[in-house]
Amino acid sequence: MGFCYLSFLIILVVMRKWFPEKFLWGAATSSHQVEGNNFFNDWWKWEQEGKTQSSGAACDHYHRFREDFLLAKELKHNAHRLSLEWSRLEKEENVWDESEWDHYKTVLDELSKLRITPIVTLNHFTVPLWLAKKGSWLNEECVNIFVRFAQKTIKELGSKVQYWITLNEPNILAFLAYYYGEWPPYHKNFGEALTVMKHMIKSHAKSYHLMHEYARKNSDIICPKIGMAKAVTAFHPCRAFSVSDQTSVLCRKWLHNHGAVSSLINGRILIPGIKPEKLYAKKTLDFIGLNYYFRQFIRRDKLFSKHFLGEVCSLDHHPDAGKITDMGWEIYPKGLYELIRSFSRYKLPLMITENGIATEDDSLRQTFIKQHLDQLSRAMEEGSPVIGYLHWSLLDNFEWAEGYTKRFGLVHVDHKTQKRTVKPSARYYASIIQNLTRKTTS
Numbered sequence: 230m231g232f233c234y235l236s237f238l239i240i241l242v243v244m245r246k247w248f249p250e251k252f253l254w255g256a257a258t259s260s261h262q263v264e265g266n267n268f269f270n271d272w273w274k275w276e277q278e279g280k281t282q283s284s285g286a287a288c289d290h291y292h293r294f295r296e297d298f299l300l301a302k303e304l305k306h307n308a309h310r311l312s313l314e315w316s317r318l319e320k321e322e323n324v325w326d327e328s329e330w331d332h333y334k335t336v337l338d339e340l341s342k343l344r345i346t347p348i349v350t351l352n353h354f355t356v357p358l359w360l361a362k363k364g365s366w367l368n369e370e371c372v373n374i375f376v377r378f379a380q381k382t383i384k385e386l387g388s389k390v391q392y393w394i395t396l397n398e399p400n401i402l403a404f405l406a407y408y409y410g411e412w413p414p415y416h417k418n419f420g421e422a423l424t425v426m427k428h429m430i431k432s433h434a435k436s437y438h439l440m441h442e443y444a445r446k447n448s449d450i451i452c453p454k455i456g457m458a459k460a461v462t463a464f465h466p467c468r469a470f471s472v473s474d475q476t477s478v479l480c481r482k483w484l485h486n487h488g489a490v491s492s493l494i495n496g497r498i499l500i501p502g503i504k505p506e507k508l509y510a511k512k513t514l515d516f517i518g519l520n521y522y523f524r525q526f527i528r529r530d531k532l533f534s535k536h537f538l539g540e541v542c543s544l545d546h547h548p549d550a551g552k553i554t555d556m557g558w559e560i561y562p563k564g565l566y567e568l569i570r571s572f573s574r575y576k577l578p579l580m581i582t583e584n585g586i587a588t589e590d591d592s593l594r595q596t597f598i599k600q601h602l603d604q605l606s607r608a609m610e611e612g613s614p615v616i617g618y619l620h621w622s623l624l625d626n627f628e629w630a631e632g633y634t635k636r637f638g639l640v641h642v643d644h645k646t647q648k649r650t651v652k653p654s655a656r657y658y659a660s661i662i663q664n665l666t667r668k669t670t671s
Contacts, residue, residue, distance in 0.1 A: 322359045
């Protein structure tokens with residue numbers, strides 16, 4: 230009782246306004262990171278080759294989803310973001326596994342029973358092995374292959390889902406997998422990274438149109454709201470008065486933050502380095518998902534250098550740098566406000582589809598939540614159209630190249646026993662949801 234009362238007093242001091250009754254509160258997960266034993270995708274192969282720790286059973290969410298959703302409900306969540314594991318549904322090209330479609334229908338029915346709104350991501354980084362062998366996103370054929378998957382998904386699950394995210398963080402996948410060579414397929418080519426971004430943007434635009442078209446023609450399908458989850462970063466110049474640093478900041482803001490969204494709204498590829506190309510249609514976003522974690526300081530020593538993106542400054546000696554997470558990322562809550570205000574220019578609903586911290590210090594996670602939600606409410610008070618906030622993540626999960634060394638979860642998972650333990654930060658987040666959501670009376 231004392232914890233709850235103290236938390237409520239802290240909330241009243243910190244938060245700037247009430248949140249609307251229909252605001253979407255919850256957490257996010259992704260299939261490969263929580264389900265376990267996804268044997269048929271590119272990441273599993275990568276793990277078995279010893280490139281990173283094996284995901285193994287992960288959180289065994291494939292079998293324990295009911296338990297996990299009950300925890301989410303207990304924690305006052307009214308929304309949950311999950312992803313479909315494409316490689317389960319289509320283990321071989323053009324061969325659908327109906328038992329796996331039935332599994333996801335059961336998952337969605339369980340959320341419905343608990344009155345938790347599902348937000349479903351079609352693709353969260355992993356691709357089936359058969360597609361990886363074709364060249365994955367580097368192969369333009371992947372565009373129509375993904376669109377076919379999207380069409381099948383709206384047909385099978387469209388009666389159970391309103392909010393859809395086609396792709397998670399296309400910019401992150403493009404650069405970590407094809408430029409920095411840290412993720413499969415371990416390429417290091419800037420041109421390839423841009424090509425992958427182009428193909429993913431085209432895949433979204435065409436899928437958006439055909440998913441809406443199918444919904445219009447079938448009365449049993451919920452009218453979909455379709456977006457994309459964009460990784461966004463608060464970029465600041467390393468040297469405040471450096472023109473070259475500021476120029477690189479502008480370049481990064483466009484390439485990393487705004488290029489894909491602007492392209493989808495304008496119906497034309499508008500990304501530096503990619504030949505301008507018309508997309509399937511204009512205005513192919515119903516909402517914009519923002520995944521925000523940190524700030525980066527950018528330095529560019531020569532204004533006319535060919536390295537127009539500059540370099541990321543070390544945080545070790547930067548006078549303005551805040552605390553650093555276990556991922557080596559700076560905690561900068563105001564960045565969420567800055568990015569929400571920046572994306573408000575598109576006059577579309579905004580959803581915070583990921584925001585979280587890797588730390589063993591759960592009191593730091595509680596402070597992180599408090600400070601970021603304060604900046605979120607500040608932006609909303611100024612008119613930004615934010616419709617939801619999804620913390621990353623519900624569970625301590627498999628964190629890609631970092632394996633199980635980083636913990637982002639509101640719920641602690643012992644990966645040997647699969648025991649779940651709710652962290653105090655999760656209770657604190659629940660108290661915000663319960664106490665600061667305005668109830669309307671009829």
